[in-house]
Amino acid sequence: MSLLEVNDLRVSFARRNAWFRSRSADFVAVDGVSLAVAPDEIVGLVGESGSGKTTVARAIVGLVRPGSGAVLLDGVPLGPVGRRTTAQQRAAQMVFQDPRSSLSPRMTVTAIINEAWRTHPESAPPGDRTAALHRLLDDVGLDASVARHRADELSGGQCQRVSIARALAVRPRLLVCDEAVSALDVSVQAQILRLLVDLRERHHLAMLFISHDLGVVHQIADRIAVMRRGVVVEEGRTTDVLGAPRHEYTRSLLDAALELSTTDAQDRSGN
Amino acid sequence: MSRTRTPAEGAASPVPADATTGDPLLEVDGLVVDLPVAGGSVRVVDRVTFDIPPATTVGLIGESGSGKTMTANAVIGLLPNGAETGGELHWQGEDLLRASPARRRRLRGHEIAMIFQDPLAALNPTQTIGRQVGEILRRAGRPRADVRLRVLELLERAGIPEPAARMRSYPHEFSGGLRQRAMIALALAGSPALLLADEPTTALDVTVQARILRLLRSIQQDQGLAMLLVSHDLRVVAHVAHQVVVMYAGRVAERGPTTAVLARPAHPYTRALVESVPAVRTRTALAHPLPGTPATPANRPPGCAFHPRCPLAQDQCRTEEPEPRPVAPGRWAACHFAEELLQR
Ligand SMILES: Nc1ncnc2c1ncn2[C@@H]1O[C@H](COP(=O)(O)OP(=O)(O)O)[C@@H](O)[C@H]1O
Numbered sequence: 070m071s072l073l074e075v076n077d078l079r080v081s082f083a084r085r086n087a088w089f090r091s092r093s094a095d096f097v098a099v100d101g102v103s104l105a106v107a108p109d110e111i112v113g114l115v116g117e118s119g120s121g122k123t124t125v126a127r128a129i130v131g132l133v134r135p136g137s138g139a140v141l142l143d144g145v146p147l148g149p150v151g152r153r154t155t156a157q158q159r160a161a162q163m164v165f166q167d168p169r170s171s172l173s174p175r176m177t178v179t180a181i182i183n184e185a186w187r188t189h190p191e192s193a194p195p196g197d198r199t200a201a202l203h204r205l206l207d208d209v210g211l212d213a214s215v216a217r218h219r220a221d222e223l224s225g226g227q228c229q230r231v232s233i234a235r236a237l238a239v240r241p242r243l244l245v246c247d248e249a250v251s252a253l254d255v256s257v258q259a260q261i262l263r264l265l266v267d268l269r270e271r272h273h274l275a276m277l278f279i280s281h282d283l284g285v286v287h288q289i290a291d292r293i294a295v296m297r298r299g300v301v302v303e304e305g306r307t308t309d310v311l312g313a314p315r316h317e318y319t320r321s322l323l324d325a326a327l328e329l330s331t332t333d334a335q336d337r338s339g340n
Numbered sequence: 341m342s343r344t345r346t347p348a349e350g351a352a353s354p355v356p357a358d359a360t361t362g363d364p365l366l367e368v369d370g371l372v373v374d375l376p377v378a379g380g381s382v383r384v385v386d387r388v389t390f391d392i393p394p395a396t397t398v399g400l401i402g403e404s405g406s407g408k409t410m411t412a413n414a415v416i417g418l419l420p421n422g423a424e425t426g427g428e429l430h431w432q433g434e435d436l437l438r439a440s441p442a443r444r445r446r447l448r449g450h451e452i453a454m455i456f457q458d459p460l461a462a463l464n465p466t467q468t469i470g471r472q473v474g475e476i477l478r479r480a481g482r483p484r485a486d487v488r489l490r491v492l493e494l495l496e497r498a499g500i501p502e503p504a505a506r507m508r509s510y511p512h513e514f515s516g517g518l519r520q521r522a523m524i525a526l527a528l529a530g531s532p533a534l535l536l537a538d539e540p541t542t543a544l545d546v547t548v549q550a551r552i553l554r555l556l557r558s559i560q561q562d563q564g565l566a567m568l569l570v571s572h573d574l575r576v577v578a579h580v581a582h583q584v585v586v587m588y589a590g591r592v593a594e595r596g597p598t599t600a601v602l603a604r605p606a607h608p609y610t611r612a613l614v615e616s617v618p619a620v621r622t623r624t625a626l627a628h629p630l631p632g633t634p635a636t637p638a639n640r641p642p643g644c645a646f647h648p649r650c651p652l653a654q655d656q657c658r659t660e661e662p663e664p665r666p667v668a669p670g671r672w673a674a675c676h677f678a679e680e681l682l683q684r
């Protein structure tokens with residue numbers, strides 16, 4: 070059975086634009102999206118900006134209320150965040166694009182992790198917290214000495230490791246990574262992608278990995294769903310979707326990405 | 341996919357891209373930029389050397405903070421207040437670092453133009469696109485009807501549909517891709533010989549990005565423009581540039597013809613960059629990630645700045661800073677073991 074299921078999800082937003090009167094229809098950001106993530110599986114969600122990827126992620130973790138459709142965990146429908154059991158809340162944790170704004174800059178790493186444990190006391194380690202904290206940091210490839218640093222003293226890559234540690238602190242089963250490596254330099258990006266793959270193995274984590282970068286998703290996803298204007302236009306095994314895209318939109322994304330790929334450019338005679 | 345074809349055989353590269361023939365348009369020789377910081381200054385560009393031959397695109401690649409923007413800003417003469425420069429910067433033989441402010445202002449837009457990652461910040465929100473693109477022409481005293489025709493031509497060249505209607509639009513009415521096209525039209529208005537493009541497609545979706553790069557490449561070819569393309573994304577630079585300059589912590593790690601450098605890097609950092617590019621056809625970016633984070637000019641390790649992350653570092657690297665030196669025809673690298681790397 071799937072760990073996560075998203076069934077025919079619809080999310081719309083009231084138009085705030087003053088030019089539209091209150092009568093005008095709401096803006097439909099997600100228009101009937103269905104997805105499934107199995108335990109241990111990494112599913113990539115790709116699409117250009119504005120296609121609705123973040124909105125799907127926020128609906129999964131309960132930050133926006135769907136107009137219709139359902140988000141199910143272990144087959145059990147989840148309500149909005151306030152009506153989820155703590156176990157349900159812990160199960161799906163989100164990692165955001167910009168760790169500098171998702172971490173409080175003046176909090177130390179120790180305080181950030183302690184806060185996660187305070188929010189979900191049942192996930193807090195019994196006994197020695199310091200040892201548990203150091204194990205957690207080690208798990209994400211951070212030195213124990215980082216614990217006493219404030220977030221604003223860390224590099225972008227270190228911040229993203231702390232965000233991942235904060236998510237792992239409550240022992241989730243699913244990570245929802247929203248453009249989690251998009252703001253990182255390419256050498257650091259490779260480290261974080263590698264870390265995510267390793268964590269999946271070590272903790273049997275499933276992931277919904279959202280990115281606008283087809284190349285990045287290709288590196289880590291078992292399956293891919295391609296979104297366009299609130300709709301999943303194509304979904305399948307990564308090798309199938311990228312090897313032989315069936316939808317014209319997927320093909321256009323792939324063509325553009327290939328046009329920019331290093332190996333093609335090395336052979337710059339083609340044009 | 342053959343890697344042996346030379347760029348000269350292809351439609352994409354009419355230029356021999358050989359810096360050794362003909363006089364370069366721009367010579368950057370030992371360029372230094374010191375920026376003031378609390379309690380002193382930091383050398384953010386350190387002895388950077390490269391040439392831009394006429395009608396050639398040079399790509400400036402490196403991770404954030406490596407000094408790419410400051411190098412481009414030094415060329416166009418727009419450094420932050422209090423910045424100190426050193427070394428040599430020659431524009432068609434003319435000494436730019438010692439030129440008068442008036443002369444540098446005149447160069448800007450007329451001979452050297454620049455486009456940025458965020459066109460919205462560079463465009464005036466209160467003026468129509470047409471007015472802004474025509475500004476430099478009006479200031480040159482061109483008659484109104486002339487200016488209008490030329491603006492239409494420029495907008496069309498930049499791929500803006502319905503230019504006659506669009507010239508009356510304001511920047512906020514344009515999508516990101518159209519804004520970048522407007523910025524390109526504006527940059528071309530002064531008929532520059534060199535276009536500096538600093539992360540011109542970084543904020544754009546990949547399909548738009550591909551179209552803008554195609555546009556830049558065709559303009560470069562049609563008009564015999566020289567271009568300095570600054571990007572943190574190797575894919576972008578590899579796609580467009582004849583030659584590439586790889587920067588690390590304010591210094592040049594390696595430079596040479598793009599094809600040769602990417603196929604057979606002479607610097608371990610270049611090799612790591614190439615290997616960590618997330619490609620849609622190969623799944624190898626995670627195989628050997630570099631440890632650590634990019635060094636910054638303010639925090640440059642002694643010896644070779646790359647040594648804490650370098651898989652090939654030896655004792656020598658911790659103390660002796662390698663100078664860029666010729667390692668193959670048309671190629672320079674700043675690594676003690678560049679020749680060995682090339683031999684592999
Ligand atoms: N809180 C909101 N209020 C109004 N519109 C929103 C809100 N969040 C997202 N949108 C709109 O919904 C669409 C999808 O956005 P998003 O899910 O962020 O896309 P993506 O993550 O794929 O870039 C966009 O057009 C966006 O402007």
Ligand SMILES: Nc1ncnc2c1ncn2[C@@H]1O[C@H](COP(=O)(O)OP(=O)(O)O)[C@@H](O)[C@H]1O
Pocket residue numbers: 375376377382384402403404405406407408409410411420636637638
């Ligand atoms: N106004 C400034 N004052 C002091 N340092 C700066 C300033 N602007 C940039 N820097 C520093 O200069 C270095 C080079 O910056 P930049 O040229 O913008 O890098 P890049 O474009 O390669 O990302 C960076 O380490 C950055 O922190």
Ligand code: SF4
Pocket residue numbers: 607608609644645646647648650651652653654657662674675676677678
């Ligand atoms: S000089 Fe040494 S540390 Fe620097 S890149 Fe070469 S091998 Fe690596």
Ligand SMILES: [Mg+2]
Pocket residue numbers: 122123124247248
């Ligand atoms: Mg998003």
Ligand SMILES: [Mg+2]
Pocket residue numbers: 408409410
């Ligand atoms: Mg920059």
